[in-house]
Amino acid sequence: xxxxxxxxxxxxxxxxxxxxxxxxxxxxxxxxxxxxxxxxxxxxxxxxxxxxxxxxxxxxxxxxxxxxxxxxxxxxxxxxxxxxxxxxxxxxxxxxxxxxxxxxxxxxxxxxxxxxxxxxxxxxxxxxxxxxxxxxxxxxxxxxxxxxxxxxxxxxxxxxxxxxxxxxxxxxxxxxxxxxxxxxxxxxxxxxxxxxxxxxxxxxxxxxxxxxxxxxxxxxxxxxxxxxxxxxxxxxxxxxxxxxxxxxxxxxxxxxxxxxxxxxxxxxxxxxxxxxxxxxxxxxxxxxxxxxxx
Amino acid sequence: xxxxxxxxxxxxxxxxxxxxxxxxxxxxxxxxxxxxxxxxxxxxxxxxxxxxxxxxxxxxxxxxxxxxxxxxxxxxxxxxxxxxxxxxxxxxxxxxxxxxxxxxxxxxxxxxxxxxxxxxxxxxxxxxxxxxxxxxxxxxxxxxxxxxxxxxxxxxxxxxxxxxxxxxxxxxxxxxxxxxxxxxxxxxxxxxxxxxxxxxxxxxxxxxxxxxxxxxxxxxxxxxxxxxxxxxxxxxxxxxxxxxxxxxxxxxxxxxxxxxxxxxxxxxxxxxxxxxxxxxxxxxxxxxxxxxxxxxxxxxxxxxxxxxxxxxxxxxxxxxxxxxxxxxxxxxxxxxxxxxxxxxxxxxxxxxxxxxxxxxxxxxxxxxxxxxxxxxxxxxxxxxxxxxxxxxxxxxxxxx
Numbered sequence: 001x002x003x004x005x006x007x008x009x010x011x012x013x014x015x016x017x018x019x020x021x022x023x024x025x026x027x028x029x030x031x032x033x034x035x036x037x038x039x040x041x042x043x044x045x046x047x048x049x050x051x052x053x054x055x056x057x058x059x060x061x062x063x064x065x066x067x068x069x070x071x072x073x074x075x076x077x078x079x080x081x082x083x084x085x086x087x088x089x090x091x092x093x094x095x096x097x098x099x100x101x102x103x104x105x106x107x108x109x110x111x112x113x114x115x116x117x118x119x120x121x122x123x124x125x126x127x128x129x130x131x132x133x134x135x136x137x138x139x140x141x142x143x144x145x146x147x148x149x150x151x152x153x154x155x156x157x158x159x160x161x162x163x164x165x166x167x168x169x170x171x172x173x174x175x176x177x178x179x180x181x182x183x184x185x186x187x188x189x190x191x192x193x194x195x196x197x198x199x200x201x202x203x204x205x206x207x208x209x210x211x212x213x214x215x216x217x218x219x220x221x222x223x224x225x226x227x228x229x230x231x232x233x234x235x236x237x238x239x240x241x242x243x244x245x246x247x248x249x250x251x252x253x254x255x256x257x258x259x260x261x262x263x264x265x266x267x268x269x270x271x272x273x274x275x276x277x278x279x280x281x282x283x284x285x286x287x288x289x290x291x292x293x294x
Numbered sequence: 295x296x297x298x299x300x301x302x303x304x305x306x307x308x309x310x311x312x313x314x315x316x317x318x319x320x321x322x323x324x325x326x327x328x329x330x331x332x333x334x335x336x337x338x339x340x341x342x343x344x345x346x347x348x349x350x351x352x353x354x355x356x357x358x359x360x361x362x363x364x365x366x367x368x369x370x371x372x373x374x375x376x377x378x379x380x381x382x383x384x385x386x387x388x389x390x391x392x393x394x395x396x397x398x399x400x401x402x403x404x405x406x407x408x409x410x411x412x413x414x415x416x417x418x419x420x421x422x423x424x425x426x427x428x429x430x431x432x433x434x435x436x437x438x439x440x441x442x443x444x445x446x447x448x449x450x451x452x453x454x455x456x457x458x459x460x461x462x463x464x465x466x467x468x469x470x471x472x473x474x475x476x477x478x479x480x481x482x483x484x485x486x487x488x489x490x491x492x493x494x495x496x497x498x499x500x501x502x503x504x505x506x507x508x509x510x511x512x513x514x515x516x517x518x519x520x521x522x523x524x525x526x527x528x529x530x531x532x533x534x535x536x537x538x539x540x541x542x543x544x545x546x547x548x549x550x551x552x553x554x555x556x557x558x559x560x561x562x563x564x565x566x567x568x569x570x571x572x573x574x575x576x577x578x579x580x581x582x583x584x585x586x587x588x589x590x591x592x593x594x595x596x597x598x599x600x601x602x603x604x605x606x607x608x609x610x611x612x613x614x615x616x617x618x619x620x621x622x623x624x625x626x627x628x629x630x631x632x633x634x635x636x637x638x639x640x641x642x643x644x645x646x647x648x649x650x651x652x653x654x655x656x657x658x659x660x661x662x663x664x665x666x667x668x669x670x671x672x673x674x675x676x677x678x679x680x681x682x683x684x685x686x687x688x689x690x691x692x693x694x
Binding site for chain 1: 332333334335336337338340467493494495496498499500501503504505507508511523524527528531532535536537552553555556557558561592
């Protein structure tokens, strides 16, 4: 069996594949954060909470309303997106003229409230969401058995990520959105409803988080901490990619997933800090992030 | 001297005297509980633990030696410094008489140092690390519910008897995980098995599949899960998803009833595990469970039952000693037998280990489970001596 640095190649390939799965979650979550920061300048600390909300929406939808996985994949992000629009209209919009710290504090507070409430009602140990029957099997990749569901996660995430990138960077709607961030008063003068556009961006950003939550629910136990654990890593991913850079967040999400996967074979104890070490290096060498503009 | 100066002088004299007077007239007996109430271990004990302590106090009559009993509780957030400083604060400012330590071995080791320095009785409930009654023992520490030695003796022996000779461990990368792994490794070696390796996983990892593939690549027959709480549940869930449970038998070196409840029997069926208490063992345990369920809407874990029993045991010792003086109470704790719904003929050894029966259980299949929370079948009862093993001599208070 051929080896690299004493590690068998199939093992490395397996870990890279799994790294890609985890990277898919990072990419989806950091994409939402980047959209919100790029278009609104808000550091959305509630992102993890919206991810948790997405997962719980799927779980409760299944338990109480019999909503299946595929429908949840559509409805949960929609519901959470509407909630996001409400949050933006009722709370966030009052803070736009102020220091960005206020937005950060508000969203951080929201995150604590959501987590605390779910903890109070559902406890800490979490609940299982079944893998949908149509994705129950496994793929034989010869170097490993990849559960079909995890393959689906990669596919779904890549499609959604590049779809979002395309909309923002290559369509007229995206151009309007970007124009709103460059010069809102001018755009408003052209007759575009800028406040609506901003609210929709926030709703869209958190809907991406909720979508990641639904995708994650068959993989991990659904509990109040699931977002909290992930969001810190995702912030690091966004910083590495360049705050607000759409493509940067997608690419760095996937790449960091791969690097983390390799760390898990080479030195597992460091797997939960490797992303932060890279973040520190990037901040020293290229403070605006890999894809950010100075 | 004017009247107002007189009154103020009298007032300050009264103020200065009042704490002593209050103490003489029945300063409350203060029981503290420092636990993870918001993190990964919050369901294992957490709010249910505080409820169990209050149930014990109510059953005892609400007072001891004519003094009221009050309960303080705090969240240590799984951080040793928070646990230790809260304990110190209560000992200095709240006249704390007893501390019950919740989950997390790392935090409990830090708190045991405070117990030794402040001379406050300290009963560990939720943490598992056997070092608490070995290298880290103090004259005021008691380890009440279970420890890593007992878990390994129970589950590892059962696995080996069922044919699992070669082991690979998935270990939580902190004091508890490493102690549990080393205890299990010893049992495996003593029984002629082989330890093929281990991977140390950071606490609260988001994904376990990478580590599981490494375990599978080892070719071992048994997957030793030396972790707990959500980490345990998520690793077993992933092991099922990746089909690893088809080639390796998972061993739950520590699993709580709440974990099995989260996973569901479909995923957890067939698992061997070791526990100090099960709600459905006999009439007494069911009676306790029924009262607990009425308050918490779930069945109690071994930690909940242990917190109840430990509180009662302490109050009985205070009553017998006729004082809350730490040394006198400790002397009674280490002398008197413990008989309640949690332990039969239990006793606290010189090193602080509470020796009592432990149960090796197997998780039922969905077909075997007849009613809600009907999860375990009893495989073997272990005597306290078999479970906790002989005194090691590592604790200076208890020479071999």
